[in-house]
Amino acid sequence: MAPTVYLLSRFAACALLLSACASSSPDATDHGASPKATNPAIAWVQTAAEYDAISRSVYRAAQDALPGKVADVSWSALPDQTDAGDLPAAVILDVDETVVSNAEFQSSFIPPFSDKKLDVWNRAHRAVPITGVVEFAKQARQLGVTLFFLTNRPCTASENDRCPQKTTVVQDIGEAGIPVSGEFVMLSAERPEWGKEKSVRRNYVARNYRVIMLIGDDLGDFIPCTRQNPVHPCTQGATVASRQAATLEYQEYWGNGWYILPNPMHGSWASVK
């Protein structure tokens, strides 16, 4: 067979196979096909050694940079924080997909997503740490650095508990191997002024600490106003272009005080246009 004809016939066979696979995928899902077959982003996080290798690389780079950032009292990872040399050093970490992995929840919950479903799932499952975070946390604390955990899991007050979700988050971080008390864990809506925009809570930490590092999996863990739907104090929604411009604007921080982990499963990136 001539090479061109051979390639064309191979292409036709593949196209037929692909359409057969595509038309059968809903049934496969209904019969409990593995996430690998239905959502490559979740499958990658759950099974790819590459994901573990990247996470370990990110945390190792952050860990190696700790002594220098502690020693350099002129340094802050918050662009607006100045004259903080007299304050104790702190690192701000996000929680989900930064400290604990919720990939198993992502592969098993029945849409639509709700914070309540995640809270119920987290109460029922032992938290799994992101590769590298436990070693990083240990080293940071040995150097006298305070760790703060900022999550957008929200507080929903019940009759006798202002924030029952906080217990879940504190437990999750502890289960992952980083014991922490509630004063260092900050949920959205825990205070009236703490909305989903994390820069408000970062600035709160900065009143009493020199923030030497930010670690997260979402642009919002680093840069203000990265969400499609702006929340106070942001007034404009983000776009693909505005997020890329902001990432470039702050380029000096990436890998230098700011450490970002991959999350192809969800995030503020997913809704912007």
Ligand SMILES: [Mg+2]
């Ligand atoms: Mg996260």
